[in-house]
Amino acid sequence: MSLVTEVLTPGELLELERYELITSLVVPRPIGWLSTRSADGVPNLAPYSFFNVLSVHPMLVGVSIGQKKSGMKDSLANIRELGAFCLNIVSQELIEQMNDSSASVPPEVDEFALVGLTPVDSDRVAAPFVSECKAVLECEVTQEVGLSGYNTLVVGEVVGIRLDSSLRKERGTSIIFSEDLNPVGRMGGSGYSIVDEVCRLVRPDSR
Numbered sequence: 001m002s003l004v005t006e007v008l009t010p011g012e013l014l015e016l017e018r019y020e021l022i023t024s025l026v027v028p029r030p031i032g033w034l035s036t037r038s039a040d041g042v043p044n045l046a047p048y049s050f051f052n053v054l055s056v057h058p059m060l061v062g063v064s065i066g067q068k069k070s071g072m073k074d075s076l077a078n079i080r081e082l083g084a085f086c087l088n089i090v091s092q093e094l095i096e097q098m099n100d101s102s103a104s105v106p107p108e109v110d111e112f113a114l115v116g117l118t119p120v121d122s123d124r125v126a127a128p129f130v131s132e133c134k135a136v137l138e139c140e141v142t143q144e145v146g147l148s149g150y151n152t153l154v155v156g157e158v159v160g161i162r163l164d165s166s167l168r169k170e171r172g173t174s175i176i177f178s179e180d181l182n183p184v185g186r187m188g189g190s191g192y193s194i195v196d197e198v199c200r201l202v203r204p205d206s207r
């Protein structure tokens with residue numbers, strides 16, 4: 001086994017090769033199912049796997065939004081209009097609807113209706129959430145960072161956390177049982193990861 005068999009220089013690769021490599025190596029990625037609303041009131045829903053937690057105090061999350069052929073993705077346009085979004089956690093039973101909601105459709109198309117989900121308006125932020133999901137982070141935009149000509153990092157502060165009553169917590173903690181949430185992750189290409197087994201290890205400092 002050796003890591004010197006193939007040493008690649010990203011700057012020498014085609015854009016597609018770079019995308020395929022990085023997105024099949026940084027795996028599994030969490031999926032933020034991003035719901036927003038346009039100023040005209042049209043709900044929007046699309047999955048984003050360039051998504052993660054950035055800070056706990058304050059509670060910040062980040063989503064990196066690329067572009068579509070015709071320009072700005074609808075999620076970013078809506079976020080700029082209303083300054084808010086919800087991140088819905090995708091449980092396994094919603095995997096097909098999540099995947100279908102990534103269709104490139106015009107801004108006037110409501111992806112909730114397209115894939116048969118029910119948007120409910122958040123009472124904390126100016127965005128709808130997916131009422132069929134078991135957990136939702138309601139976010140206010142705090143920062144926007146242009147990463148390149150192509151990607152924009154949107155940072156949001158979580159001002160509300162919605163949890164379905166079916167989600168149990170580990171005894172004496174606020175840790176949600178992964179087995180209850182059953183989250184889907186993104187792998188390379190058309191691959192998704194599902195939770196078959198969770199292995200738990202005690203950290204050295206806690207032994």
Ligand SMILES: Cc1cc2nc3c(=O)[nH]c(=O)nc-3n(C[C@H](O)[C@H](O)[C@H](O)COP(=O)(O)O)c2cc1C
Nearest residue numbers: 046047048049050064065066073074075102103104
């Ligand atoms: C699982 C999954 C993850 C995705 N992650 C991202 C991402 O992180 N960034 C991005 O720009 N597009 C991502 N996409 C593509 C968008 O979902 C797609 O471009 C969608 O049409 C954008 O919709 P919008 O214009 O309504 O925002 C992903 C697609 C899938 C299926």
